[in-house]
Amino acid sequence: MIVLRDVVKRYGDVTAVDHIDLEVAEGEVCVLIGPSGCGKTTTLRMINRLIEPTSGSIEVAGRDIMRGRPEELRRHIGYVIQSVGLFPHLTVAENIATVPRLLGWERRRIGPRVRELLGTVGLPAEEYADKYPRQLSGGQAQRVGVARALAADPPVLLMDEPFGAVDPLTRERLQAAFERIQREVRKTVVFVTHDVDEAIRLGDRIALMRDGRIEQYGAPEALLDHPASKFVHDFVGADRALKRLGRARVGDVMTSDVAVIRGGVRRVDPAACAGTRFIYLTGEQGELEGWVDCRVLDAGTAPADAGTRVDWREAAVHPDTTLKEALSRMLGMGFRDVAVVDERGVLLGEVSLAAIERTMSASDAHVSNLGAGEVLGAPPDREDEHADEYAEGPAERANEAADGEGRP
Amino acid sequence: MSARARWTPLAFALAGVVAFAWLVAQQDLWAGVLGELFPRSPRPVYPAATMLELTRQHLVLVGISSGLTVLAGVPLGIWVTRPSGADFREVVAAAVDFGQTFPPVAVLALMVPILGFGLWPAVVALFMYGMFPVVSNTVAGLESVPPTVVDAARGMGMGRWRVLLTVELPLSARVVMAGVRTSVVINIGTATVAAAVGAGGLGDPIIGGINVQNMAYVLQGASAAALLAVVADGLLAGVERVVTPAGVAE
Numbered sequence: 001m002i003v004l005r006d007v008v009k010r011y012g013d014v015t016a017v018d019h020i021d022l023e024v025a026e027g028e029v030c031v032l033i034g035p036s037g038c039g040k041t042t043t044l045r046m047i048n049r050l051i052e053p054t055s056g057s058i059e060v061a062g063r064d065i066m067r068g069r070p071e072e073l074r075r076h077i078g079y080v081i082q083s084v085g086l087f088p089h090l091t092v093a094e095n096i097a098t099v100p101r102l103l104g105w106e107r108r109r110i111g112p113r114v115r116e117l118l119g120t121v122g123l124p125a126e127e128y129a130d131k132y133p134r135q136l137s138g139g140q141a142q143r144v145g146v147a148r149a150l151a152a153d154p155p156v157l158l159m160d161e162p163f164g165a166v167d168p169l170t171r172e173r174l175q176a177a178f179e180r181i182q183r184e185v186r187k188t189v190v191f192v193t194h195d196v197d198e199a200i201r202l203g204d205r206i207a208l209m210r211d212g213r214i215e216q217y218g219a220p221e222a223l224l225d226h227p228a229s230k231f232v233h234d235f236v237g238a239d240r241a242l243k244r245l246g247r248a249r250v251g252d253v254m255t256s257d258v259a260v261i262r263g264g265v266r267r268v269d270p271a272a273c274a275g276t277r278f279i280y281l282t283g284e285q286g287e288l289e290g291w292v293d294c295r296v297l298d299a300g301t302a303p304a305d306a307g308t309r310v311d312w313r314e315a316a317v318h319p320d321t322t323l324k325e326a327l328s329r330m331l332g333m334g335f336r337d338v339a340v341v342d343e344r345g346v347l348l349g350e351v352s353l354a355a356i357e358r359t360m361s362a363s364d365a366h367v368s369n370l371g372a373g374e375v376l377g378a379p380p381d382r383e384d385e386h387a388d389e390y391a392e393g394p395a396e397r398a399n400e401a402a403d404g405e406g407r408p
Numbered sequence: 409m410s411a412r413a414r415w416t417p418l419a420f421a422l423a424g425v426v427a428f429a430w431l432v433a434q435q436d437l438w439a440g441v442l443g444e445l446f447p448r449s450p451r452p453v454y455p456a457a458t459m460l461e462l463t464r465q466h467l468v469l470v471g472i473s474s475g476l477t478v479l480a481g482v483p484l485g486i487w488v489t490r491p492s493g494a495d496f497r498e499v500v501a502a503a504v505d506f507g508q509t510f511p512p513v514a515v516l517a518l519m520v521p522i523l524g525f526g527l528w529p530a531v532v533a534l535f536m537y538g539m540f541p542v543v544s545n546t547v548a549g550l551e552s553v554p555p556t557v558v559d560a561a562r563g564m565g566m567g568r569w570r571v572l573l574t575v576e577l578p579l580s581a582r583v584v585m586a587g588v589r590t591s592v593v594i595n596i597g598t599a600t601v602a603a604a605v606g607a608g609g610l611g612d613p614i615i616g617g618i619n620v621q622n623m624a625y626v627l628q629g630a631s632a633a634a635l636l637a638v639v640a641d642g643l644l645a646g647v648e649r650v651v652t653p654a655g656v657a658e
Contacts, residue, residue, distance in 0.1 A: 050563055075565035085560025089578050089653030099564050132655035148564075158563075 001026040001188040007056030016042045018212035027186040031203035039212040040192045044158050048077045078149030078157040082164045084141045086133040092144050093129040099152040117147040139170035157187040176320040200246040248359050250326050251319030254340045256349035281307050287345040288312040312345040323356050418646030428639045432459045442624045452624040454613035466609035469599050473534035474592045481539050485546025504543045507536035516605050530602030538591040545587020549580025581651040589644035596637040
């Protein structure tokens with residue numbers, strides 16, 4: 001879908017992008033990651049010709065991007081940036097309508113499309129369509145930015161650190177929303193970030209860049225398990241087991257077998273506590289309102305106010321939440337279980353520390369089977385000795401895997 | 409911001425314009441009031457032309473010179489913020505700076521041998537004098553547009569002209585208009601010196617009054633020019649409000 005061949009970008013004597021080859025398959029998310037100045041944003045901006053390559057060729061959907069006007073090209077490539085760049089003088093609806101208008105869509109086609117997109121990004125049209133950007137929070141603004149990029153249904157989406165400027169909780173939600181939307185729309189996405197966890201979570205493939213070159217290109221698992229160089233190894237970080245949890249979702253390991261008391265309860269029967277720690281309290285629609293901790297129940301019965309009232313936005317996770325995030329919530333709250341809710345706060349079940357531990361040990365086994373565990377576990381003073389192994393051992397396998405998948 | 413809040417200042421300003429027009433048409437009222445203030449002056453009101461005629465001359469002078477200032481200053485400000493004009497930015501800034509620091513009276517004196525007496529040397533002097541706020545505010549307004557907004561606009565496929573017309577100018581309209589307003593208000597006051605080269609206007613009674621030592625004439629011209637400046641300021645402030653897009657107004 002997107003093919004970069006031997007692409008170079010020079011600014012005078014400085015080479016920002018140094019002979020890059022990259023292929024992104026249709027419907028895949030390719031994350032460009034690396035330290036500042038590695039050329040990841042330059043690479044992204046060359047795809048829609050905001051930066052013109054010095055040499056090399058770039059194809060999008062089989063067409064050489066250098067043919068035709070850059071404006072025409074850009075109208076068919078969605079573009080999302082960190083600072084969002086919404087037009088302050090236009091309403092949310094007008095912002096989203098920008099590209100359809102440039103493409104000359106009829107008015108009666110634009111209105112419904114805008115409303116549909118606002119729904120897709122989780123902002124009800126009735127409430128948000130007529131607001132101005134300054135009336136939005138950072139997270140809402142970025143949702144509008146994503147809706148605006150999707151407006152004309154472009155096959156390709158370029159995202160330049162789209163979730164880099166928001167607080168961690170909002171970022172987590174935006175990432176979950178992005179995953180949900182991407183499952184729905186299946187765009188070919190090039191996504192720039194400097195956040196390894198974000199890359200591991202969202203990327204189908206990750207291109208780790210350094211000094212204008214791609215150090216390694218492959219699935220997140222490949223980078224985690226078979227780093228091609230010491231640089232990749234160090235960049236991914238020592239907490240690879242934890243990072244791997246960033247690939248697994250709560251939805252994969254949660255259980256829906258939980259004790260629930262729905263709506264307006266006065267008394268809790270301790271018999272309900274058999275074999276469980278928490279009894280969840282929900283509203284009439286099933287939305288999580290709190291829980292009763294069985295360990296603090298008095299003998300006999302206890303009043304409902306023995307329960308803890310919580311805000312599900314903070315105390316629960318979503319099926320799309322990564323296990324890493326879920327684990328972090330558990331540690332933060334000091335519990336071994338955390339409730340799972342949907343977008344509207346309806347209780348779906350819970351995920352337990354034990355389930356997460358099972359996932360971790362399963363992936364550890366996977367790694368040691370491949371023989372990479374020993375190498376990566378090497379003490380620091382032996383790293384040099386093992387540098388060769390990175391280059392010759394697992395690295396080759398990782399590259400082969402990448403090549404095989406990248407050129408079907 | 410509601411439509412009402414947007415248009416109210418302009419409506420008040422227009423009422424002010426009407427009131428001012430009525431006032432300068434009341435020749436007898438001026439004569440009466442000035443007679444009260446200067447009881448010993450045999451002729452307290454300037455005799456060579458009516459207030460209405462002097463005001464008309466003043467407005468023609470200000471209209472032509474400020475009109476040219478805006479027509480030249482705004483495009484000049486836009487140009488030096490484009491890649492093609494970026495190299496000339498310092499030169500343009502120095503030139504408009506010079507235009508404002510060079511005394512308009514001196515410009516008048518220098519222009520008379522070239523253009524003769526009358527309206528045109530005055531237009532040149534006022535044009536030069538008023539450029540600075542227009543150009544500098546146009547540049548400041550365009551630079552206040554967040555680069556990321558321009559980047560997003562280009563990234564979505566807008567051409568440079570479309571970005572300028574639909575994004576940059578609407579977002580900088582308030583600041584540009586503020587520069588125009590400052591320029592016009594300064595111009596109204598400065599235009600009184602134009603009477604020295606026979607351009608007429610509200611400077612006529614001031615300069616005439618100084619010549620014949622009749623302070624009633626001076627007060628007459630000065631108060632009318634000051635009132636005109638206040639009214640114009642209000643009017644342009646109203647326009648400024650109207651051109652400020654709803655999404656960026658407080």
